[in-house]
Amino acid sequence: EAQVTQNPRYLITVTGKKLTVTCSQNMNHEYMSWYRQDPGLGLRQIYYSMNVEVTDKGDVPEGYKVSRKEKRNFPLILESPSPNQTSLYFCASSSSGRKPGELFFGEGSRLTVL
C-alpha cells in the first residue's frame, strides 16, 4: 500500500531536549516536505526536498533541521525544542518532474513541548 509514515504520532517533551520526527515513503517519490499546522494559521511549510541531498527552506524553517540522505526518508530534527514548536506536523511526498504529481500526506505527528 502506498503510504507516508510518520513517527511518533504523539510526543510530549521538554524544552531543549533534541528530538527527531521520522518520515518515510514507499512510492519512490522525489519530492518530500514538512508542514506544521496551528489553529487559525493553516498549513505552513517548514522545509522541502526536491531529491536526495537537496533541501530548501519553506516559510517557517527557524528552529528546524532536515536531511535527505536517502530517497525514502526525510526526518525533521528539532535540536532544541521550544514551546512555540508545539504543533501538529505533517510530512508529504509526491513525484516531481514536468507533470507534478499529487501530494500524499502522513497521518500527522502531534508534538507538545513543555
Added chain:
Amino acid sequence: DAKTTQPTSMDCAEGRAANLPCNHSTISGNEYVYWYRQIHSQGPQYIIHGLKNNETNEMASLIITEDRKSSTLILPHATLRDTAVYYCIVRVVGRDDKIIFGKGTRLHILP
C-alpha cells in the same frame, strides 16, 4: 503569503452541489491548480487537479476559468462526510517547489 484566496467558510445543504471558489490571479503558465481537503486533524487528502481544462473524477469536478485566474471545485451531491477544510493551491513546475496552502475554506454540510 498564500498565492490563492478562498472564502473562510461556506455552508451547503446535504444533497445539493457544493461550489467552492478559489482566486489565483497571479498564477503562472507552468502552475497547476490542486484541491485538497482535510477532515478534522487527519492528513490532507488529494481531490483533483488541473492545468487549464476542466477536470472530473469520482470525487469532484474542477472548473478553471479561461484566463486561469480562478477556479471552482464542485462536489455534485454533498454529504455530511464532505464537511472539511478545503484547500486550493497552485504548484510550480521545476526547481522552486515551495507549496503554500493558505487557510482554506471550512465547508459545513447541513442536514
